[in-house]
Amino acid sequence: MHTINKLLLTVLLTYLGHSVAFGGQIINGKKAKRNSLQYMASVQNNEKHICGGFLITPDFVLTAAHCNKSNLSVVLGTHNIKMGLGKAVRYNVERKCKSNSYENVKDGSDIMLLKLSRKVKLSKSVKKVRLPTKDKVLKPNTKCLAAGWGTTTTDRPFVDELQVVDVEAIDLKVCQKQWDHVDFNLPPNVICAGGYPTNKGTCQGDSGGPLVCNGEAVGIVSFNMNGNCAYPNVPNVYTQISKYLPWIKEVINKQSC
Structure with missing residues (x-):
């Protein structure tokens, strides 16, 4: 029974992806306070939120490898991702870099760097995290x-x-x-x-x-x-x-x- 349970968990972790597992x-x-956590990024697929991320340099956002999709963009500078961009800015993703050791979530190395199409202008609403x-x-x-x-x-x-x-x-x-x-x-x-x-x-x-x-x-x-x-x-x-x-x-x- 333990073997069956382990197999079931592995299938769920592998198959359900962003929607469940x-x-x-x-x-x-x-709710986060306004003008706090300015490093937070909404990682989006076809302009719809799928994952979080965070700004670590003016042109790189760090996120999870399992968030990889074909048409990614990143929105920075907003706490509300449904109000329209306002002061927020959308950045296209120029390059996606996953750890060479990543195969799937259950085996670890769930890390990915997103190279932005242009450098972010740091401000009161957009900052890096250490x-x-x-x-x-x-x-x-x-x-x-x-x-x-x-x-x-x-x-x-x-x-x-x-x-x-x-x-x-x-x-x-x-x-x-x-x-x-x-x-x-x-x-x-x-x-x-x-x-x-x-x-x-x-x-x-x-x-x-x-x-x-x-x-x-x-x-x-x-x-x-x-x-x-x-x-x-x-x-x-x-x-x-x-x-x-x-x-x-x-x-x-x-x-x-």
């Missing part, structure tokens, strides 16, 4: 935040206004123990936060958004348990950015992948 909306959070400067372990119980335009309950439409939620980092051994209940081994180079033991976390539509701790983006929203956002169940899983710093620097320096 990956990332998500903010659960039990609140990344870690070296590889380091995120201590359990570190207070962090996650943000996105995902749904606020399971299987609901995406929201218009940016939501934010406070979450705490979870020890990886504790995280794996919880995922053992559904017979799933965590991939390498991940961080766990939210979804357990509290009722706060991310869900569909927040994929690619950042986990920000002490002002640094340390993780990228990757997946939860089969799109089930009725927390607490198992911890949310994020790609650990510090493990990919050499690759990020190489892509940015070369302006290519």
